[in-house]
Amino acid sequence: MKSFTYERARTPAEAAAAVARTPGAKFLAGGTNLLDLMKLEVETPTYLVDVQDLALDRIENTGEGGLRIGALVSNTALSADMRVRRDYGVLARAIQAGASGQLRNKATTAGNLLQRTRCPYFYDTAMPCNKRAPGSGCAAIGGYSRQLAVIGSSDTCIATYPGDMAQAMRVLDATVETVNARGATRAIPIADFHRLPGDKPERDNVLAHGELITAVTLPPPIGGTHLYRKVRDRASYAFALVSVAAVLQRDGTGRVCFGGVAHKPWRVEAAEAVLPKGARAAAAIAFADARPTEAARFKLSLATRTLAAVIAEGKAG
Ligand SMILES: Cc1cc2nc3c(=O)[nH]c(=O)nc-3n(C[C@H](O)[C@H](O)[C@H](O)COP(=O)(O)OP(=O)(O)OC[C@H]3O[C@@H](n4cnc5c(N)ncnc54)[C@H](O)[C@@H]3O)c2cc1C
Numbered sequence: 396m397k398s399f400t401y402e403r404a405r406t407p408a409e410a411a412a413a414v415a416r417t418p419g420a421k422f423l424a425g426g427t428n429l430l431d432l433m434k435l436e437v438e439t440p441t442y443l444v445d446v447q448d449l450a451l452d453r454i455e456n457t458g459e460g461g462l463r464i465g466a467l468v469s470n471t472a473l474s475a476d477m478r479v480r481r482d483y484g485v486l487a488r489a490i491q492a493g494a495s496g497q498l499r500n501k502a503t504t505a506g507n508l509l510q511r512t513r514c515p516y517f518y519d520t521a522m523p524c525n526k527r528a529p530g531s532g533c534a535a536i537g538g539y540s541r542q543l544a545v546i547g548s549s550d551t552c553i554a555t556y557p558g559d560m561a562q563a564m565r566v567l568d569a570t571v572e573t574v575n576a577r578g579a580t581r582a583i584p585i586a587d588f589h590r591l592p593g594d595k596p597e598r599d600n601v602l603a604h605g606e607l608i609t610a611v612t613l614p615p616p617i618g619g620t621h622l623y624r625k626v627r628d629r630a631s632y633a634f635a636l637v638s639v640a641a642v643l644q645r646d647g648t649g650r651v652c653f654g655g656v657a658h659k660p661w662r663v664e665a666a667e668a669v670l671p672k673g674a675r676a677a678a679a680i681a682f683a684d685a686r687p688t689e690a691a692r693f694k695l696s697l698a699t700r701t702l703a704a705v706i707a708e709g710k711a712g
Pocket residue numbers: 421422423424425426427428429430431446466492493494495498501502503504505506507508509510557558559560606607608609632633634635
C-alpha cells in the first residue's frame with residue numbers, strides 16, 4: 396500500500412474543504428471498498444479524510460412524509476429500521492441481499508452508492524483499464540466479460556455498477572444530498588447520480604472532487620408489493636449477475652430497476668408502462684439498445700426471466 400496522510404474531520408464543511416484543496420485526497424467512510432482498493436494499489440489516495448465522526452448517522456422523518464437517511468447510516472441500521480421495513484421494503488431487501496453481516500455493519504449509505512466496479516481487470520494493475528488508468532485501453536473488450544454490461548456501455552468501458560442498494564433507491568426515486576467546500580448544497584435525483592461510461596469511464600458518478608454526500612432522501616411511501624431478486628453464481632457473498640428491484644401494484648403496474656446489466660442502475664420508465672403485459676414486453680423495451688458481448692448475452696434472457704419471477708412473486712404475495 397502506498398503511504399498516505401490521515402485526518403478525522405469534525406464537520407461536513409471541514410471534510411469537504413480538506414478533500415477539495417488536496418488533489419488525490421478522498422473521503423473515508425466504512426472503508427470496506429476503499430481500503431481493499433488501496434491495498435491492491437488500484438486506488439492510491441495521498442490523503443484520507445475520515446468522515447466517521449460527522450453526525451450523519453440518523454434516519455429522520457421529513458416534513459413531506461418521507462425519510463432522510465444520513466450518509467453514515469450503516470447498511471445494517473438502514474435495513475433494520477422499522478419505517479424502512481414497513482414502507483420501503485424493497486430497500487431493506489436489496490441491502491440484505493448484499494455482502495455479509497459484518498460488512499453491512501461497517502458499510503455506509505454513501506459508501507455503498509459509491510462502491511466501484513468489480514470488473515476483474517479494474518483490480519488487476521498489470522492489465523489495461525480505462526477506468527483505473529484513463530487512456531490505457533480496456534482489457535475486458537475482447538477479454539473475459541461474462542459478468543459485465545449488456546447495455547449503456549461504450550467503446551472505452553463495459554463495466555457494471557456492482558451494488559444492490561442503488562437499484563432500490565432508484566425505484567424509490569431517492570435524492571442524493573451533498574455539500575461542497577464552499578458550503579453549497581446540491582440535491583441530485585438518483586436517476587442522474589450514476590453515469591454511463593461514455594468517453595470518461597473513470598467517472599462513476601456526477602460528484603465533483605471534494606463534494607461530500609450528507610444524506611439520501613426518500614419521498615413518501617408509494618405502497619405496493621416490494622421485491623428484490625438477485626441472481627448470482629453462488630448463493631451468498633457474491634455480486635449480482637442480474638438483479639431486479641420492484642414495487643408492484645395490484646393492477647399490474649409498477650416500477651422496476653435492473654442491476655448487474657449496466658454502468659448504473661437500469662430503470663426505463665417506458666418499459667414500466669407495459670409491465671401489465673408481462674416481463675417479455677417490458678424487457679424488450681428496457682433492453683432494446685442492448686450491445687452485449689457474446690459471453691454476457693445470457694444476461695438478456697436471465698433479466699427477462701428474473702423479472703418474470705418477480706412479477707409472479709408479486710401476484711402471489
Ligand atoms: C467481500 C465483499 C463483498 C461485497 N458484496 C456486496 C454485495 O453483494 N452487494 C453490495 O451492494 N455491495 C457489496 N460489497 C460492497 C460493500 O457494500 C461496499 O464496500 C460498502 O457499501 C462501501 O461502503 P463504505 O462505507 O465501506 O465505503 P468506503 O469504502 O469508505 O468508501 C467508498 C467510496 O465512497 C467514498 N465516500 C464514502 N463516503 C462518502 C461521502 N459521504 N461522500 C462522498 N464520498 C464518500 C469514498 O471516498 C470511496 O471512494 C461487498 C464488499 C466486499 C468487501
